[in-house]
Amino acid sequence: MKPVLENVEKQFEMYQILNEDGKIVNKEDVPDLSDDELKELMKRMVYTRILDQRSIALNRQGRLGFYAPTAGQEASQLASQFALEKEDFILPGYRDVPQLIWQGLPLYQAFLFSRGHFHGNQMPEDLQALSPQIIIGAQYVQAAGVALGMKKRGKKNVAVTYTGDGGTSQGDFYEGINMAGAYNAPAIFFVQNNYFAISVPVELQTAAKTLAQKSVAAGIEGIQVDGMDPLAVYAVTKHARERAINGEGPMLIETLTYRYGPHTMAGDDPTRYRTEDLDNEWEKKDPIVRFRKYLEEKNLWSEEEENEVIEGAKEDIKKAIKKADEYPKQKVTDLIENMFEELPANLEEQMEEYKEKESK
Template sequence: MSKAVSEVRAEQIQTLSILAPDGSVVNEEAMPKLSDEQLRELMRKMVFTRVWDQRAISLNRQGRLGFYAPVAGQEASMIGSQSALVKEDFILPSYRDIPQIVWHGLPLYQAFLYSRGHQHGGQIPEGVNVLMPQIIIGAQIIQCAGVAMGFKKRNKKNVAITYIGDGGTSQGDFYEGLNYAGAFQLPAIFVVQNNRYAISTPIEKQTKSRTLADKAVAAGIVGVQVDGMDILAVYKAVSEAAERGRNGEGPTLIEALTYRFGPHTMAGDDPTRYRTTEEATEWEQKDPLTRFRKFLEKKGLWTEADENRVIEEAKAAVAEAIKQADETAKMTVPQLIDTMFETTPAHLEEQKAEFLAKEGK
């Protein structure tokens, strides 16, 4: 009996990996050309992000932060991909992808304001090429294709990159966006952060596809699977995808095999109800920070003093950012109404007047 097409294709998908969990190099040929300083900067960003994530979780529990989706475990896929871009490239994040847009230029205090639902959190500074996180699952995929089309029409040598979880690949918008990008050979990069669970639903119950990278086949685009706990492998995969996009060779779908150590969000999810202790322990041994730290230590590029310095830097930055967010004037309903439309409808003008009257203005 002949093999099904999906089985044949799955055999062709090879997971790109450069570092083993112990920090040793397993694929020297794939090693990206990075200076010692660039390697140290990748580690700095990951350590900073891990500390920031821990502080954000505490702030959420204290009621000082609103909606928050923890990122611990996914730093390599986030930082590795963002670091492979240039400032003029465009990032379209999902709700977990705050680190990428902050490292791309969004001030941290505005990220905190976004979490609180404050409008200023979404007022992106001039020259920062990001959109605010998309809450609608999959909508960012179509938007990414649109931004990439804009780059192509303007003959810009830039790429648009977007992110989605494994569960999001079951959305119709996901397929529509990939199909459009493939049909027009757009400079787009679609990163699927496969952390194995769509909230509590395991990937095995979401799709029959052997790999999520296989989903690129129907769109006629390049599909790549990468070890998402290996920052160098992620950097390499995204760098090559960006090069293809800049050269007019079309979009790329990258499946990053990763794992979130914490809950889906801080809104009541309890991962112990659907994940085993054994599974969590297995993935924690693949911690992207531990892996890269060991690699750098062997090269004499990272010390405990370096780590502690970044930890203190991150704590201070988070403290200053939350202070700045606290000092930002609270929004009012009339302000929200004023910014919704170019010309405010009469019924909203009436509502605004009612609120102003209550405020004695």
């Protein structure tokens, strides 16, 4: 009889469809995506890479506030969102703004969110989502609650949430997956394992060989997937969604991925805790390069098409940052008004003081 841990490790071996060279290694599970859908997913990945580059530049210029780079995680983020329906509910972490944008958040509002403007946190009426969660792992508990609400209302939709490898060390992570499992709620929990929670490597976060196996304790399904493989991420998300809406319960998906930039633009220096050899190893797994090779082999993608997407992204970003610049500045009274439905006495006094200052 094999040791229990050895069996668990084998059970959670990484799932993959498209390898680093853009070759199919799992023909049976290739998702049923049309040529147009494959191209659309590629467009979104390229667009988001440009958005990341421009956002970093805008942050350095002082035109954006908080920003968490996303380059390297496009397959994990966008292929999972691509498998969702419009009425599914997204509960993102702070690095997951791209999913919100492609689900319907206007780009200028994403920029306002970065600046701390309240309008950046006001989701459009047709967008089922919360604003990005800054507290590590807190969205997991919220996702369990949203999913349970969907179940009680008889909705055929799912609640989808994301955290990083460091988020699995938080109590909210366990509480969220346990509650969803206990109530068989239609939730999909993503752990985007980019191997470093800021500067702490994943092997110091946990003794578990995979993060996917943490699903066992909650009695829910779990899987580890190549997070640089858009086809695998899409296929697994689609499977998890179908299970959930059919009453088969929640699922924990660990995507093995990598962030090419710093944790955030707030002074993090990844060269202090990541080696050049490690960076080079993951550069070879770039999800965009991999997917490009696959589409070119199918005669579905060209350099001209990619350049067109790049120029379109730059133009959209230019217009969006201009709109964000022109949006009415947030006032102190705006902040106070948005804190409470009914202001306590001390804030009522402050409100009057600031109204008088702002009127001058």
